[in-house]
Amino acid sequence: MDVNTTEEQQIESIKAWMKENGKAVVLGAVLGLGGLYGWRYYQGEVQAAKELASEAYTQTVQALDSGSDEAVSQAQTFINDNPSSQYAVLAALQLAKVQVDKGELDAAAEQLNWAISHTEDVALLPVAHTRLARILAAQQSYDNALAELDKVKAESWQGKVAELRGDILLQKGDKSGARDAYISAQQLGASPALQIKLDDLAQ
Template sequence: MDGNITEEQQVEQIKAWWKENGKAVVLGTVIGLGGLFGWRYYQSEVQSAKEQASDAYTQVVNRLATGSESAMADVQAFIAAHESSQYSVLAALQLAKAQVDNGDLDAAAAQLSWAIANTKDVAILPIAQTRLARIYAEQDAFDQALSELDKVTADSWQAKVAELRGDVLLQKGEIAAAREAYISAQQLGSSPALQIKLDDLAQ
């Protein structure tokens, strides 16, 4: 402001500025505070939803341990209700295991395929892929099993994948290829059973 104007003129200028800009200032303040509180509310709701999903997951998985058909239905309902959550993927893995135990390999394969399609978690994905490969091998779908193993890219899984590939090839009757896979697995990192498998093939 001009240093030569009087205090009364300064007051008049402030009044005039406020009259022109006051609504915008108030509105901006309201929007800013609303956005702040709205974001905090959103974060609180997201956290609450995660906690509820976690609790529900624990409950349905605990019921699944009973082996009842109703428990399996409850897990399936949980998966449908929480499709966007990683808890649904974990539930699908647990349900697939129970279905394998019950001899329902088709249903287990469907659960694992769904889990693979709905997760990008590098810790979960190879678990689902190798389990699905095992199921395909049990169903004598050896080429599908090998194809699924080819999709496992995590470095930390390569030794296990090579050994499992050897198992599948052995089931398929390809002895030489199985031996090569076992040797590859041994070079990547041996498992307690791997040397026994190689010794059996040498006999």
């Protein structure tokens, strides 16, 4: 506006601008506030869903301690109902453990494969891969078990992986390979039991 414009003219200009643009301003404000409250509502719903999943997971794991068929079914239902939740991955790991204890190795392997395909958690993946390797070795699928161990990349797991590789190679009948794996594990600072395993191989 020109500096010489009178106060009355300025007011008239503002009124005209508001008349022309007022609805858009109000609408923008409404949409902005609506978006803000909508986002807060969404965040609240997400948090509530997480809390419900956490509670359901806790109940599922507690039930699994019994090892009953009903508890296994409950765990599977929880996993099926929450496929995108990390709680479902944890439940699958727990369910696989119960199935191993019951001698249901195929079912346990299926749970672990599901868990591996549904997580990128660097803390959970080594657990799932090594447990699956043990199951495959128990099923005398030694090469597949060793291939599963190759998928564990975490540095902190390399000692455990080398020792488990030695165990699997020994089961396979490859004493030389087992010895090399145990020595590698020993250098990586794995369990004290390694020396006993190496002594047994020397006899």
